[in-house]
Amino acid sequence: MSNLDVKPAATLCGGREDVSGAPVRELLAPRNVPLGESTVVRRLLPNLGRRMVGAWCFVDHYGPDDIAQEPGMQVPPHPHIGLQTVSWLHEGEVLHRDSLGSKQTVRPRELGLMTAGRAIAHSEQSPRDHARYLHGAQLWVALPDAHRHTAPAFEHHARLPEVTGGGGLHATVILGEVDGAASTGTTYTPIVGADLTLASGTDARLPLEPDFEYAALAMSGQAEVDGVPLPPGSMLYLGCGRRALPLTADVPSTLLLLGGEPFAEKLVMWWNFVARSADEIVAAREDWTQGTRFGDVRGYEGDRLPAPQLPPGGLKPRGRVR
Known part of the structure; x- marks a missing residue:
């Protein structure tokens, strides 16, 4: 997917300075960002107070949107370096095409995983x-x-391992491992992603890895995560040091659990690039503009996405304060 901000800011991410070694309850509010012709997303990462959770460095939540009379998601060809993209649906379908020649429709609870x-x-x-x-x-x-x-x-994984933990909790393992069940998706760093379904009346505890930091993104319903009510479209940062996560829900609810070993390396994000220096980002933007390095996305009807202009003073990575 693409970051369609027309004036994206360079963001400094990574490092362990802002990682809590003990459990916390830090509620992250989203900001609305237009995506394509008719979709508005709620951006949770990077956030004003939190840049990463483990290796997760970018999180958008969208919908549920009624697109019966709309084109729906329409994101033109665009480039990526230095990252993996994860497409995860609860409703609808997304047709993925890439410069490798891949063409795949991703459906609800199927993993579309692209390694840039x-x-x-x-x-x-x-x-x-x-x-x-x-x-x-x-x-x-x-x-x-x-x-x-x-x-x-x-990679496209139509079937993923599932965990029924009792107490009304059901988990689908997107990446990494949950309670002994491991996803077949390729990972390059200790990480976990899981889709959690909570039935009405759920009162459960999900086993966690205490060395990982975690966050929970509310997709639907009205769940409580460690006693904190989580409305849809919000995310709760949980820190490290947890061996289990209390989950309750009076109505059917869904969450995404994201976590991993804190990402120690410093990195720079700008537009759709994750790099280690401003020079790398400038070079990637030039390659995209000149039509080299990234290849062509065949079968897409329309123009590819132009790269935004670089900031007048050059790329200046930003930390917790924007």
């Missing part, structure tokens, strides 16, 4: 004949230095 590595381009669209509602999340995972120049790849 050294360079890839892709587009995302609601199919011409699409479902009425569109609801999901788009996420990025930062690649560690040892793997950020790896060959690009795309």
